[in-house]
Amino acid sequence: MSINEPLDDYHWLVSQAAKPWLALAADGGSLTQLTARLRKELSPNQVHLVLQQIELRHRARQRLALASSMFFTSVGLEQATDTVVARYKAGRFSAGQLVADLCCGIGGDLLELARRGPVTGVDRDPASAVLAAANLSQYSDRTGSHVLTSSVEELDLSNFAAWHIDPDRRPQGRRTTHIDLHEPGPAVLAKLLQQCPHAAIKLAPAAGFDGEIAESSSSVPWHEAELQWISRGGQCRQLVAWFGNLAQHPGQRVATRLELTVPDIATAGEPGNEIIVTSFAGTPMQDPLSTAPLQTFLHEPDPALLASHLAEAHAVELGIAPLAPDVAYYTGDTALDHRLWSSFAILETMPYKPKLLKPWLRERGIGRLEVKKRGVDLEPEKVRRELTVSGDQSATLLLCRVEGRITAIIGQRVAVNKS
Numbered sequence: 001m002s003i004n005e006p007l008d009d010y011h012w013l014v015s016q017a018a019k020p021w022l023a024l025a026a027d028g029g030s031l032t033q034l035t036a037r038l039r040k041e042l043s044p045n046q047v048h049l050v051l052q053q054i055e056l057r058h059r060a061r062q063r064l065a066l067a068s069s070m071f072f073t074s075v076g077l078e079q080a081t082d083t084v085v086a087r088y089k090a091g092r093f094s095a096g097q098l099v100a101d102l103c104c105g106i107g108g109d110l111l112e113l114a115r116r117g118p119v120t121g122v123d124r125d126p127a128s129a130v131l132a133a134a135n136l137s138q139y140s141d142r143t144g145s146h147v148l149t150s151s152v153e154e155l156d157l158s159n160f161a162a163w164h165i166d167p168d169r170r171p172q173g174r175r176t177t178h179i180d181l182h183e184p185g186p187a188v189l190a191k192l193l194q195q196c197p198h199a200a201i202k203l204a205p206a207a208g209f210d211g212e213i214a215e216s217s218s219s220v221p222w223h224e225a226e227l228q229w230i231s232r233g234g235q236c237r238q239l240v241a242w243f244g245n246l247a248q249h250p251g252q253r254v255a256t257r258l259e260l261t262v263p264d265i266a267t268a269g270e271p272g273n274e275i276i277v278t279s280f281a282g283t284p285m286q287d288p289l290s291t292a293p294l295q296t297f298l299h300e301p302d303p304a305l306l307a308s309h310l311a312e313a314h315a316v317e318l319g320i321a322p323l324a325p326d327v328a329y330y331t332g333d334t335a336l337d338h339r340l341w342s343s344f345a346i347l348e349t350m351p352y353k354p355k356l357l358k359p360w361l362r363e364r365g366i367g368r369l370e371v372k373k374r375g376v377d378l379e380p381e382k383v384r385r386e387l388t389v390s391g392d393q394s395a396t397l398l399l400c401r402v403e404g405r406i407t408a409i410i411g412q413r414v415a416v417n418k419s
Contacts, residue, residue, distance in 0.1 A: 009045045010127045014071055014134035018050065025054045026068075064108065065266050066139055071131040072106055079166065080108030081202070084258050085230055085237050087112045087269045088277065089164070089200060092246050097161035098144065102152045102192075103184075107132040109164055109202075110147075111139055118144030120160075124151045152184055152192065162198035162246055165189070169204055179207055190219040198244030205229055205236040205307045228254040228279075231304035239307070249281040255304035255314075257339055278339040284309040285316070292321035292331055294349060298398060298411055299330040300372070302340040314340065324402045327374050335414040344396055344411030352378075352399055352406040358387055360410075365391030370413075373399040376406050 012018055021042065025034060031051075038047045056077050060067035063082040072080075081089070090112035093099050097117055101110045104121035105128050113119040114136060121136065123129045126149050133147035157163055167182035167189075180186060193199060226247035228240045242248070262273040269275050289312050299320055301311040306328055315321065318341070320332035335343040350356055361369065367390050371380035376399050383397070398409040 006045065007126050007130070009043070009049055010130045012046060013049045013053070014130060018046070021046075021050050022053060025050050026057075062265060065268055066111065066135075069138060070106070070135050073127065073131065076106035076128055076131065079105050081166075081238065082108065082232070083112070083265055084232055084260060084268045084275055087115075088230070088258055088275055089240065090116055092200070092242070092248075093117075093162055093164075098159070100155070100157060100160045100163040102155070102163060102165040103167060104128075104132050104147065105166065107135040107147075109166065110136060113164065114139070114145045120145070121147040122150050122152060122155065123147070124149065153188055155192075157192055157196040160196050162200070162244070163192065163196055164200045164202070165192070166202040179203065186220045193220065193243060196244075198246050199242075200246055201225075201241040201243070203239040203241060205239045207239055224250055226250055226252060226254060227308070228256055229304040229308040230256045230258060231302055231307075232258045234303065236303040236307040252281050252283060253308045253310055254279050254281045255302065255308045255310045255340060257302050257304055259339065276339070280305065280310060280314050280317075280340055282310050282313040285312040288312070288325065289315065289322050291324055294323060294346065294409065295331045295333045296346060297332055297335050297414070298323070298344045298346060298409055299332060299336055300342045300344070300398075301328060301330070302342075305340055324400060327400045327402070329374055329398065329400055329409075343414040344398065344409075345414050346409060346411050347395065348410045350408050352376075352408040354386055357397075357408055357410075358389060361387060361395070362389040362391070364395075365389075365393045366395045367391030368394035370394070370396040371399070372396060375401050378406070 021038065035047065035051065038050060042050070053071065056072035056074065057067050057070065060070065060072065060077055064070060064080065065083040086109045089109065093113060093116055095116045099113055099117070099119050101113055101119055101121045104110045104123050107121060110119060110121045110132055121132050123132060129147050129149040136145055136147060152165070167184055169182055189201060222241065224243065226242040226249045228242060230237050230240065256277060256279040259276040260268055260273055261276060264273055267273040301314070305311040305314060311328060315330050318336060318338070320330040323329045323331050335345070348360065369384055369387060371384045373380055378399055396411050396413060398411060400407060
């Protein structure tokens with residue numbers, strides 16, 4: 001069970017009987033008065049679930065287009081794929097064909113897969129399955145979609161065109177990036193791939209494909225997969241291993257950034273608010289690039305490039321060089337017109353000493369300071385507070401270690417017509 005309430009309470013939560021209470025709670029007003037009223041009419045477990053749904057729906061609004069009417073558990077919301085990423089992923093699956101969403105949780109990926117055709121959701125947790133089925137029934141106008149409460153080990157995928165899975169990364173209560181410790185583990189994944197070779201396996205961005213997997217005795221043919229790291233909103237959200245006919249770049253790595261033309265999650269992917277997809281496919285460099293002294297511009301790679309270890313390979317293609325060994329800042333003499341990179345025009349560089357930096361910022365009226373770092377033990381927010389001065393100008397402070405000392409590079413973001 002996802003939380004302590006009996007399964008009957010989850011069935012009540014998604015029923016017509018709970019609708020008036022959820023609507024009442026959503027109207028706002030005094031939480032104390034609302035709680036008192038709910039307690040007069042509902043059981044303690046029901047009161048908890050109603051109040052919890054309001055909180056979780058509020059938290060989900062920036063991530064899920066249908067958050068205002070979905071049902072959640074705390075863990076289910078934390079693990080759910082956001083709408084932009086889920087909608088992009090679902091677009092790889094052929095329209096109209098029957099697919100499976102295994103370990104579906106509350107249905108972040110499930111709902112988007114249902115938009116393109118029939119889908120069978122599967123989760124071993126009965127509460128999650130109840131909520132996923134309720135979410136699916138509200139928003140899917142497709143026939144043939146449903147949710148099963150089952151362990152994936154019991155499934156036969158031979159009749160499915162493809163499948164998606166989000167293995168449990170915290171089976172012992174603590175999150176782990178080690179694939180061998182996920183549930184289901186590699187042995188089960190290999191069995192499922194034998195039943196149906198067309199699959200998308202969702203993994204943590206930090207999964208150890210540069211060491212752990214290379215040394216693993218797993219029977220999963222990871223080397224055949226397209227390994228795609230996906231970023232959105234300045235964070236690398238997930239790693240997806242694509243197999244079979246879902247893989248567009250078999251045997252390669254791909255760094256992908258997703259953006260909306262309009263920052264409105266409720267209309268993500270709809271006409272007028274398209275999902276902009278920017279990708280780079282390749283393999284990591286075997287030998288490190290030679291460094292270069294700071295030039296006119298400093299370039300920062302997207303988190304997906306960093307997580308996939310493709311930043312250097314892409315840097316070679318773009319003709320830029322790293323500023324220092326093991327520092328993910330690059331330099332060149334022109335701004336980059338690419339969505340996978342941010343460029344900064346250099347204003348000044350100096351040793352990182354607040355007594356030098358603060359008067360420099362004050363003289364130029366830089367009152368809005370963004371602080372970024374690479375490989376130094378400094379807290380950006382603490383640095384920003386320490387250096388705050390008055391002024392209406394803005395700049396970015398980039399901190400890194402060059403030739404053994406912490407260097408402060410002050411720059412301004414370059415607005416380019418990215419394509």
